[in-house]
Amino acid sequence: MEPTERGQKRCLYCGRYYQPDARASKTQKSCKEAKCRAQRKRESQRKWVEANPGYFRGRYVQVKEWRKQHPDYQRLWRKKVREIQDKIPPAEPVRTMVLVIPEKMLQNEIQDEIRLVKQCGCGFYVAGEKKARRETRFDCSP
Numbered sequence: 010m011e012p013t014e015r016g017q018k019r020c021l022y023c024g025r026y027y028q029p030d031a032r033a034s035k036t037q038k039s040c041k042e043a044k045c046r047a048q049r050k051r052e053s054q055r056k057w058v059e060a061n062p063g064y065f066r067g068r069y070v071q072v073k074e075w076r077k078q079h080p081d082y083q084r085l086w087r088k089k090v091r092e093i094q095d096k097i098p099p100a101e102p103v104r105t106m107v108l109v110i111p112e113k114m115l116q117n118e119i120q121d122e123i124r125l126v127k128q129c130g131c132g133f134y135v136a137g138e139k140k141a142r143r144e145t146r147f148d149c150s151p
Contacts, residue, residue: 022048 017026020040027040039045058064076082110119 020045 013026016028016034018029018034018037019026020042021038022045023040023042025040029037039049110122
């Protein structure tokens with residue numbers, strides 16, 4: 010599977026050419042299509058199980074016995090150990106913005122509205138009338 014002049018490779022599963030990810034271009038075998046990735050994963054897992062045939066045998070009996078001896082372990086652990094996103098507060102407070110944006114609003118106008126709301130919370134847009142009304146105060150200090 011040699012790369013073409015433009016750095017493309019042929020997918021082993023669908024046969025189409027694709028641009029490989031720069032970080033894994035030497036080892037990447039499939040394109041980004043979900044079917045190809047799923048087939049690649051199945052093949053990879055099958056090869057791993059063939060290479061490690063006894064890995065999962067006999068382990069479940071031990072785990073099951075241990076869980077019988079420690080019935081509340083998982084519930085108590087989850088109560089004690091919180092998820093990582095709960096441990097690390099955001100550096101800045103999180104603000105949720107809901108913007109109603111008409112189809113014909115230009116991108117730079119949208120960026121201006123977001124900037125105004127972020128800076129001082131003074132920009133808003135009311136849609137729904139025949140001609141939408143735009144009110145923005147420019148006298149506020151950023």
